[in-house]
Amino acid sequence: xxxxxxxxxxxxxxxxxxxxxxxxxxxxxxxxxxxxxxxxxxxxxxxxxxxxxxxxxxxxxxxxxxxxxxxxxxxxxxxxxxxxxxxxxxxxxxxxxxxxxxxxxxxxxxxxxxxxxxxxxxxxxxxxxxxxxxxxxxxxxxxxxxxxxxxxxxxxxxxxxxxxxxxxxxxxxxxxxxxxxxxxxxxxxxxxxxxxxxxxxxxxxxxxxxxxxxxxxxxxxxxxxxxxxxxxxxxxxxxxxxxxxxxxxxxxxxxxxxxxxxxxxxxxxxxxxxxxxxxxxxxxxxxxxxxxxxxxxxxxxxxxxxxxxxxxxxxxxxxxxxxxxxxxxxxxxxxxxxxxxxxxxxxxxxxxxxxxxxxxxxxxxxxxxxxxxxxxxxxxxxxxxxxxxxxxxxxxxxxxxxxxxxxxxxxxxxxxxxxxxxxxxxxxxxxxxxxxxxxxxxxxx
Ligand code: PMP
Numbered sequence: 445x446x447x448x449x450x451x452x453x454x455x456x457x458x459x460x461x462x463x464x465x466x467x468x469x470x471x472x473x474x475x476x477x478x479x480x481x482x483x484x485x486x487x488x489x490x491x492x493x494x495x496x497x498x499x500x501x502x503x504x505x506x507x508x509x510x511x512x513x514x515x516x517x518x519x520x521x522x523x524x525x526x527x528x529x530x531x532x533x534x535x536x537x538x539x540x541x542x543x544x545x546x547x548x549x550x551x552x553x554x555x556x557x558x559x560x561x562x563x564x565x566x567x568x569x570x571x572x573x574x575x576x577x578x579x580x581x582x583x584x585x586x587x588x589x590x591x592x593x594x595x596x597x598x599x600x601x602x603x604x605x606x607x608x609x610x611x612x613x614x615x616x617x618x619x620x621x622x623x624x625x626x627x628x629x630x631x632x633x634x635x636x637x638x639x640x641x642x643x644x645x646x647x648x649x650x651x652x653x654x655x656x657x658x659x660x661x662x663x664x665x666x667x668x669x670x671x672x673x674x675x676x677x678x679x680x681x682x683x684x685x686x687x688x689x690x691x692x693x694x695x696x697x698x699x700x701x702x703x704x705x706x707x708x709x710x711x712x713x714x715x716x717x718x719x720x721x722x723x724x725x726x727x728x729x730x731x732x733x734x735x736x737x738x739x740x741x742x743x744x745x746x747x748x749x750x751x752x753x754x755x756x757x758x759x760x761x762x763x764x765x766x767x768x769x770x771x772x773x774x775x776x777x778x779x780x781x782x783x784x785x786x787x788x789x790x791x792x793x794x795x796x797x798x799x800x801x802x803x804x805x806x807x808x809x810x811x812x813x814x815x816x817x818x819x820x821x822x823x824x825x826x827x828x829x830x831x832x833x834x835x836x837x838x839x840x841x842x843x844x845x846x847x848x849x850x851x852x853x854x855x856x857x858x859x860x861x862x863x864x865x866x867x868x869x870x871x872x873x874x875x876x877x878x879x880x881x882x883x884x885x886x887x888x889x
Contacts, residue, residue: 459511460518467519474836476859477519480651483512502673506625509648509674516643525636526852526865529841533850544878546867547841547850549685549824551746553798555783556790559747562783571778577770578762579606579754580778583785587754590788591739595717595756597728602759605766606784608776610715610740610753615641616765617711617736617755622647622676629670629678631662632858633827635685635713650675653859656829659818660689664698671702677709678702680727683716686827686857686865688803688820690724700730710735715753716823718744718792719799724822733758743824744795745787752776752784799824802868802875809879810866813886826866827854830886835862844885849878 470477487508494504526547533543578584584604591599607613614637622628624646630638631652642649650670654660667678680699682690691699703710712727714737727735740753755765769775806826807819817828830840837853841864844851854863866882868875 456511456514460514463515463518466515467521470519474861476861477516477523478649478651478859480653486512505672505674509625509627510646513643513646513648524838524853525856526841527856529845529850529852532842533845536845542848543845544849544870544874544881546870546875546878547852547865548869549743549867550748550869551743551795551799551824552869552871553746553795555741555745555747555750556787556792558786558790559745559750559783562786563779566779566782569782571782573778575775575778575781577766577775579604579776580781580785583781586785586788591728591756595714595726595728595737597726597731599728599756603756603762605755605757605762605769606776606781607753607755607769608751608773608780609742610713610738611637612769612773613736613738613740613753613755613765614638614711614713615644616768617709617738617757617761618642618647618677619645620764620768621709621736621761625674626676627672627674629667629675629708631679631681633660633684633686633854633860633863634679634857635681636856638679638681638711638713647676648674651858656816656818660684660687661691661695662699664695664702667699667702671706671708675706675708677711679711679713681713683720683724683820683822685716685823686825686852686854687818688823688825688827689818690720690722690821693723693725696725696727697730700727700732700735703734704732708734711738712736713738715740715743719796719824720822721796721800721803722821728756734761736761741784741787745784745790745792746795747784747787750780750783752780799868802870802872805872805875806866806868806879809876809883813879813883824868826868827857827860827863828866829854829863831862832886837861837864840864840885844882847881847885849881849885851882 490504490508494501529547537543584601587604588599588601618641627648627650628642629650639649652662737756741747815828816831838855841851841853852865854860
């Protein structure tokens with residue numbers, strides 16, 4: 445037994461060394477780290493071997509998933525993302541340079557005014573102690589009512605978990621509901637945290653790539669083909685970051701039907717639902733017991749810095765997630781929860797109008813510049829392709845930053861090197877100025 449284990453560890457070392465070398469080659473030739481086709485070849489070989497030698501196929505494939513994730517980890521070291529650009533932008537600002545931030549997704553307007561007084565009031569009310577890990581009962585009750593009214597499905601207090609932002613809810617859902625070696629389906633382009641949380645939990649990401657040509661629609665038979673005995677979850681994010689896409693209800697229902705058929709969790713990140721400019725429906729309306737809906741005050745109420753969001757799910761799921769939340773953070777700070785409770789009563793109807801008018805500015809100037817894109821159905825971004833041979837979004841983002849404008853390279857959202865994401869989170873004049881500089885730098889390249 446010892447000998448076999450030692451041999452396996454030595455082989456792992458050998459495999460990791462080779463993965464590193466392949467990583468270098470990929471980097472030098474501009475290839476993406478993830479290669480679904482190559483992985484699928486290996487998967488088929490492993491399946492066949494398992495059958496031949498009489499090993500449980502599911503275990504064999506879980507082991508393969510572990511190896512594939514290790515390769516991805518070593519090959520991802522030092523990879524730049526839109527956060528790298530954001531940090532570089534902040535650094536330049538500290539040196540006194542003025543930067544137009546079109547790389548980050550953060551409303552530039554203030555939270556509802558009532559948040560200010562609620563924060564002060566929370567002291568007088570004695571919200572200065574530990575609280576229940578699930579969240580304050582008054583807030584959970586209010587969120588249940590708010591969600592029932594807003595999302596068209598009955599939500600009870602027991603279905604709500606208050607967390608410090610949607611990001612933490614995503615982390616909790618993936619870390620508690622999935623096990624190492626399990627698989628999660630992510631439709632790309634996608635917000636990078638799904639992939640990162642999965643990799644962190646030893647979960648294998650299976651990518652469904654969508655294209656501009658196909659209007660960012662996932663191909664249902666491709667999803668079906670990707671599902672196997674290790675597949676446990678599919679992620680939906682509509683309105684989408686970065687494309688702004690909203691799935692047609694019929695397609696969303698088809699995905700939900702597949703999830704039901706194969707007993708998969710559906711992690712539906714709906715934090716941009718306040719910014720839906722065409723027909724949108726929550727997966728809550730599908731009334732599926734294994735769905736986990738993520739909401740946040742970050743975008744809808746412009747409360748990014750207050751760090752508060754919530755999960756809506758079946759009680760059994762909430763119970764699993766809250767155990768990890770209690771372990772990590774005890775509870776969300778009660779003054780923040782109280783501010784969120786008060787914010788629920790505020791009139792935020794102006795927010796979507798403001799965001800839409802900013803997106804319109806981006807759409808207009810992007811058309812003039814001749815960028816290739818589909819006008820977003822929602823969210824706060826424009827995801828555009830630059831049709832120039834050999835265009836590299838990351839190189840361009842770095843160069844544009846030297847001219848005082850931050851944008852996010854498409855690469856951070858999947859295999860979209862020739863794309864950039866532009867955020868509509870500045871006033872209209874600033875957005876216009878940013879787009880003008882972008883045009884000049886693009887023409888100069
Ligand atoms: N989901 C998506 C799709 C996002 O774009 C973001 C933030 N950019 C989040 C979740 C996280 O939001 P927060 O943690 O601030 O609630």
